[in-house]
Each structure stands twice: as structure tokens, then as C-alpha cells.
Amino acid sequence: MATLIETRCKSFINRLNENLFTIRTYSIRLSGNPYGGCAWDCSYCYAPFVYRFTSGVSPKDFGRVIFARVNAPEVLERELDRGLSRGRLQREYLDLGTVTDAYQPAEARHGITRRCLEVFLRYEFPVTVLTKSTLVLRDLDLWKALADKGLGVVGFTLTRPTTVPAHVKNLLEPYSPGTAKLLDALRTVVEAGVPTFAFVDPVVPFLTAELESVRQLLAEIAATGNRKVFFGVMKLSPLTWSLFRRRLEAQSPELPPRFEELYIRQGVKEFGRSWVPPYEYREALYRLARDTCQALGIGFSCEGNFFHLWLDDWAEVEDPYRHPSGYNLWEMVRARQGEPVALAEVQERIAARFPVVSDSYFSAMGTLWERGQLFEEVRGIEFWREDGHCGYLFDGESIRPAEESLPALAA
Ligand code: SF4
CATH class of the missing domain: 1.10.10 (Arc Repressor Mutant, subunit A)
Incomplete structure (x- = not known):
């Protein structure tokens, strides 16, 4: 059970610096996080790295101590108002929740994300969210109103098919809703006419990056009517590896040496930040996913330097409010x-x-x-x-x- 602490923020909108990493990796520059920490507590999460700087709490508590930024909607409104009227801000996508899930359980009580969406709608400012929660359906009226103006996109993180055994879910994503519920939610958002994407990232070697698992998950996603998939294998920063390893040792002690071999000995460090498996491993995995998406008639994009495998450029989803990918x-x-x-x-x-x-x-x-x-x-x-x-x-x-x-x- 997570501890919830109400806090007040001084600023809400963050902007990424322009450098090789952002120019090659992201097409969105603005972000805002209604919460600090995340009660879904996924074992592979990279966000504890940021949490330790913003909260002053140990990264080990990322899933246990949640900060609710209760004045975020008012701060957001002030920043949009001043930024737009003074020409310091232009309308471009803001990613709501890059180091948290804006629809984690605390949102049911606090409604901070909902109030932020009302501000975005009032200022006609483009916004997107990536979530592992069905709570996003509570705000379908707002997402639909934003989408009707070409301003809203909803993404669901879906990393394993419905058939993955419970012990794998418990190891990777112990507290977030199961895949079947998320697929139902995705279908509902698609049917409401809101642009969507499925974020199949991370798939995890030895656990979910298997041939049948990948094929089945992509087929289940395609069956919802969603047409866009972003795909990526798990990355391991030194901090993520130390946290992930602890859980592996407790639940599957045979796995840490295999991850060490694939990531640290055979793998590479991308942009000097996180280990990933070697190029050939990822190429084979992404080609499998790409071919599956192609056969299913849905778009495919992926992390890393594998642009030759992409099946679309997401232009329909995010133009004209995004940067080039x-x-x-x-x-x-x-x-x-x-x-x-x-x-x-x-x-x-x-x-x-x-x-x-x-x-x-x-x-x-x-x-x-x-x-x-x-x-x-x-x-x-x-x-x-x-x-x-x-x-x-x-x-x-x-x-x-x-x-x-x-x-x-x-x-
Ligand atoms: S849902 Fe996202 S932010 Fe939350 S713990 Fe999982 S990976 Fe981290």
C-alpha cells in the first residue's frame, strides 16, 4: 500500500533540451507530471532516477511514496496563460506523465489529471498521455473533446499478451491492471474516435520477448482497432539494473546472470545512458514485430537506430504539433x-x-x-x-x- 503525500509544485511544464538523444529519440519536447512516484511500481521502471532528484526520497520508494501535486492544474493554467500571451510558448504536444502514470490509483481520489485536461481544453493546447490504467476512461469526455479539435492522443502501455503467466506479471508489473482490461479500455478509446497508440515497451528478454508472446500481443492489439504500435526492448540504466536485479533475485534467481550476459557483456550502452542487448538481437526482435504488424495491417515504429524497419512515421497521429522524429x-x-x-x-x-x-x-x-x-x-x-x-x-x-x-x- 503506497503512502500518499499532498504537495505543491512551483512549476509544471518541463522542456527537453535539444541534443542528439532528443533529436533522434523524441518528437515531443514538453512534459508535465501530476504525481511524483508511481504506485504501479514496475520492476523495469527508469523513472526512479528522476524521482530521487525531484522528491528527495530514495529511488527504492518510488512505488511506495507518491506525491500528489495538488496545485498542478492552477500552475499549468498560469504557465499556459503567460506563455501563450507573451509568445514564450507555442501550441505543441505536452506529454502528461513521463516519469509517472497520470492515471495511477491516486488520480481516482485527487482528479489532478482531469483538472489539467480541462485546462488544456480551455487553452486549446495539445496533450497526450501514456498510461497503464483503465481510469483514463473516466475522462473519455475530455479526451474526445480534445480529439475533436485535433489536440488529444491516448497511448496504452501493453507489454505482454493475455496468456503470460501470473508470475511473469507479478515480477514485471505487479500492481497495474491486467492486459485484458487494458485491451478493453484501448478498444473503448478507439471506438470513441480518439487517436491512440500502443506502447509495446519494454518487452523483456527471457520473459516476454519470445516469438509467440510477441505475435499474440500484437494480434490482440490489432483486434482493438488501434493502428499504431511503438515497440522496444527493456533498457537498463545502472540504477534500473540494481533495482530490477533485486526483484529477479527474489523471484527468479537463475535470471540475473543471463541478463548480465545479454546486457552488460554482449550489449551496448545507448547514448551513454542505458544498456540494451546487442544490435543483432534487437534487429531480429524488431524485424519479427515489424513483420507481424505488417501482416496485421497496422503501423510499426521502434526504439533505437532501426529506422529501416518502421512502417509509418506517426504523421497522422501527431502533426502539426510535434517535432520531427x-x-x-x-x-x-x-x-x-x-x-x-x-x-x-x-x-x-x-x-x-x-x-x-x-x-x-x-x-x-x-x-x-x-x-x-x-x-x-x-x-x-x-x-x-x-x-x-x-x-x-x-x-x-x-x-x-x-x-x-x-x-x-x-x-
Ligand atoms: S507505469 Fe510507468 S511510471 Fe509507473 S512504475 Fe510503471 S513504468 Fe514506471
Whole structure:
């Protein structure tokens, strides 16, 4: 049982800095968190890292001590009012709950998320949420009103099919609702006409990243009518690994050495932050998921440098209030099919297609481009520099399927 502490925040809207990580990974820059901590207490959660700085409480208490930011709607309203009237803020998507679940159990009592949505609607400001809770259905009237104006998107985190054994759920996501309930909720939101996506992240090696498990989950998601899937394998920062490992040792003591081997010895550290399994493992896993989505007739996108596997660019979901994703940039180079592409051309296309992009985005992106870092480690794109000029070109030959799937993916 979590302890709930009411607290007051001084500011609500956060903005990500422009750097290689954000430019390649995110298409949304704004976030706001109505709560600190999260009672779902997923064992793989990365958010305790942030929690220790914002709450002053040990990351071990992330799932047990929840802070309800009771004045968040008033602070949000003040920030939107001042930001929009003074031109310091423009309408672009805000992600509600990036280091918490805005619909965790405390929301049933406090209604902070609901009151924030009323503010977003009043100011006609675009908002999106990612949740593991059916409580989002309580606010379907507001999500529908936002969606009717092209301002609202609802995502559900769905990481395992309905058939996964109870001990796996208890290990990974002990307190959040089961998959069947979340699929029903997703179907209801789809039928209400609100844009949705399924966030199939993380799938976890040795537990849910298995062939049949992945195929079944994607089929169950497609059956709800949802057309968009984002897919990703579990990442392990040093802190996440230490917390996850503790639970593994208690419930499945044979697994820690296998994770250590796959992540720390064979794997790589992405953007210098978190370990992920080796490229070939992820390529095989994502290709399996992509092929399954293709057969089901739904869109597919994924984490990491695997832009060659994406089946859509989410444009329908989030334009015109989002930044380009790494895929959008990759696609602009690919479209030239081996002809070199220069920075000015790409920036011109970004400005035309993504009106929310700021000067700081162009500045950071231009620096990364000219240093040859923008597509570093991305297969299919080559950097060239000659006579003081530089650019990128598409090299389809360098994209090859992994020769074989790793044993963990075998049927
Ligand atoms: S629902 Fe999200 S924020 Fe909450 S514990 Fe799970 S992963 Fe962390």
C-alpha cells in the first residue's frame, strides 16, 4: 500500500533540451507530471532516477511514496496563460506523465489529471498521455473533446499478451491492471474516435520477448482497432539494473546472470545512458514485430537506430504539433536514393512540415549534422565530407537482415 503525500509544485511544464538523444529519440519536447512516484511500481521502471532528484526520497520508494501535486492544474493554467500571451510558448504536444502514470490509483481520489485536461481544453493546447490504467476512461469526455479539435492522443502501455503467466506479471508489473482490461479500455478509446497508440515497451528478454508472446500481443492489439504500435526492448540504466536485479533475485534467481550476459557483456550502452542487448538481437526482435504488424495491417515504429524497419512515421497521429522524429530525418535522406543531401535542404523541409520546430532545434541539429554525428551508428546512412561541404546519403546495401535470430526468439 503506497503512502500518499499532498504537495505543491512551483512549476509544471518541463522542456527537453535539444541534443542528439532528443533529436533522434523524441518528437515531443514538453512534459508535465501530476504525481511524483508511481504506485504501479514496475520492476523495469527508469523513472526512479528522476524521482530521487525531484522528491528527495530514495529511488527504492518510488512505488511506495507518491506525491500528489495538488496545485498542478492552477500552475499549468498560469504557465499556459503567460506563455501563450507573451509568445514564450507555442501550441505543441505536452506529454502528461513521463516519469509517472497520470492515471495511477491516486488520480481516482485527487482528479489532478482531469483538472489539467480541462485546462488544456480551455487553452486549446495539445496533450497526450501514456498510461497503464483503465481510469483514463473516466475522462473519455475530455479526451474526445480534445480529439475533436485535433489536440488529444491516448497511448496504452501493453507489454505482454493475455496468456503470460501470473508470475511473469507479478515480477514485471505487479500492481497495474491486467492486459485484458487494458485491451478493453484501448478498444473503448478507439471506438470513441480518439487517436491512440500502443506502447509495446519494454518487452523483456527471457520473459516476454519470445516469438509467440510477441505475435499474440500484437494480434490482440490489432483486434482493438488501434493502428499504431511503438515497440522496444527493456533498457537498463545502472540504477534500473540494481533495482530490477533485486526483484529477479527474489523471484527468479537463475535470471540475473543471463541478463548480465545479454546486457552488460554482449550489449551496448545507448547514448551513454542505458544498456540494451546487442544490435543483432534487437534487429531480429524488431524485424519479427515489424513483420507481424505488417501482416496485421497496422503501423510499426521502434526504439533505437532501426529506422529501416518502421512502417509509418506517426504523421497522422501527431502533426502539426510535434517535432520531427529521427525516422523523419532518416526518411528525408532515404527519399533521395543515394543522392547526397545537404543540411539546408533538410532544414527547409523540416521548417515547412513541422511548424513547431524552434531555432534551438535547428542550431543543435545543424551542429550534429556538420560534425557527422546526426546519424552515427544508424545503418543505411553514410556521412560524406569533401572540399568544405558535407552531407548524408542513403546506402541501402548496408541494411541487411540479421542472419539468424538469437535462441531467445526461437519458437
Ligand atoms: S507505469 Fe510507468 S511510471 Fe509507473 S512504475 Fe510503471 S513504468 Fe514506471
